[in-house]
Amino acid sequence: MYIxxxxxxxxxxxxxxxxxxxxxxxxxxxxxIKIKDSVQLDLxxxxxxxxxxxxGILEAELILSxxxxxxxxxxPIKLDISEDVMKSEMEDEEELYLDDIIVxxxxxxxxxxxLCSEDCKGICPECGQNLNEGECDCEVETVDxxxxxxxxxxxxxx
Ligand SMILES: [Zn+2]
Ligand SMILES: [Zn+2]
Numbered sequence: 001m002y003i004x005x006x007x008x009x010x011x012x013x014x015x016x017x018x019x020x021x022x023x024x025x026x027x028x029x030x031x032x033i034k035i036k037d038s039v040q041l042d043l044x045x046x047x048x049x050x051x052x053x054x055x056g057i058l059e060a061e062l063i064l065s066x067x068x069x070x071x072x073x074x075x076p077i078k079l080d081i082s083e084d085v086m087k088s089e090m091e092d093e094e095e096l097y098l099d100d101i102i103v104x105x106x107x108x109x110x111x112x113x114x115l116c117s118e119d120c121k122g123i124c125p126e127c128g129q130n131l132n133e134g135e136c137d138c139e140v141e142t143v144d145x146x147x148x149x150x151x152x153x154x155x156x157x158x
Pocket of ligand 1: 068071120
């Protein structure tokens with residue numbers, strides 16, 4: 001998606017852009033992210049001599065996968081955007097390419113381990129039951145491997 005800058009040729013000029021855009025095709029490298037509905041952008045763009053400075057706010061609702069229970073959940077975001085797009089790196093000085101700006105800012109805002117909730121119980125390693133939705137009947141023994149070694153040692157010597 002591009003913003004037309006043909007009316008922003010003058011150095012020192014600025015303009016405000018409010019946009020609500022759908023980005024169905026954004027690629028987030030190998031992250032499993034979807035954008036629900038649209039992205040709301042309120043931007044101010046300045047023409048400096050060598051670059052366009054893009055400042056403003058990005059709002060969207062992301063669909064992320066919980067790293068513990070693997071369930072999809074919705075996560076609203078509101079990000080401050082501050083970018084300096086060098087004219088020398090633009091294909092065309094009359095068009096500002098937005099996709100990279102949006103993808104970079106969203107990826108930077110993501111938690112390392114997304115969680116559907118702080119106290120997500122995750123899934124049972126035996127049967128795969130989502131433990132947020134109910135207990136399963138598995139008896140999962142969580143034994144510290146060091147203690148397990150000790151136990152073996154004592155059992156062998158009895
Ligand atoms: Zn979860
Ligand atoms: Zn289970």
